[in-house]
Amino acid sequence: MKPEHRAYSVHLLTATGAVLAMLALISAVSYDWPMMFVWLVAAFVVDGIDGPLARRYDVLAHAPQVDGALLDLIIDYLTYVFIPAFALFASGLLPGWTGWAALIGITFASALYFADTRMKTADKSFSGFPGCWNMVVLVIFAIKPPVWICLVVIAVLAAAMFTDLKFIHPVRTRRWRALSLPVALIWTICAAWAAWVSFHPESWARFGLVASSLYLLGAGMLQQVLSPDRGGTTKQA
Secondary structure, eight states: OOHHHHHHHHHHHHHHHHHHHHHHHHHHHTTOHHHHHHHHHHHHHHHHHHHHHHHHTTHHHHOTTSOHHHHHHHHHIIIIIIHHHHHHHHTSSSOTHHHHHHHHHHHHHHHHHHTOTTOBOTTSOEESOOOOHHHHHHHHHHHOOOHHHHHHHHHHHHHHTTSOOEEOOTTTOOTTHHHHHHHHHHHHHHHHHHHHTTTOTTOTHHHHHHHHHHHHHHHHHHHHHHOTTTTOOSTTO
C-alpha cells in the first residue's frame, strides 16, 4: 500500500468516530443508556488508536488535504462532551435545575476549552481538565452518587479546565506511560462491561472504574507535585 493510501486510511478510521457518535445519539434519544455508552466506548477506542497510527504513517506529509486534528476535535466534542451531557440531563440522574446547570456548564466550558490553543503541555499532557466528560458521566451512571456530589465533581472539573493543572494523555505522555496505558485499558474494559450489564449495582466493573478513573485524573497533578518543573504547561505564556 502506498504511503498516501495508508495515511488516508487513518483519516477514514478517525471519521468512523462520527458514525459511532450518531449511533450513540440514536441510543440516547431512545433512552437506551447502556447501548449509548457501548458506542461511546467504541469511539473512545478509535480515538485512542488513530493518533498513534497518524504519527506512524505521517498523515501530515502524506494526506495533508484532510486536517486530522480538526476532524478529531469535532468528533471528540460530540463523543466526549455533547452526547454525555445530554445523557446526564435526560436520564434524570440530575433532576430539575441541577440537570440544566450541568448541561449548560459542561457544553459551554468545553466549547471554550476545545478551542484553546494552549491545551497541550510540553510533555504532550493536557493543561487543564481535557473535557473527558464521557468518562465522568459513565462513572456517574455506574455508581449513581448523590446529586450534590455529582454537582461538586462537575463544577470542580469544569473550573479545572481553565487552570494549569496537568492531566496525562495515557498514550502520548511518556512519563509513567508503562503504567498509564494498562490503567487506561482497564478503564476501557470496565466501562464496556459496566455498560454491557446495564450498570448492574453489583458488577465488579464499578470498582475498576473508580480506581482507574482516580489514577487517570490524578496522575498528572501528582507528577507536577513530584517534579514541578518537568513538562510544564503552556498556559503560562
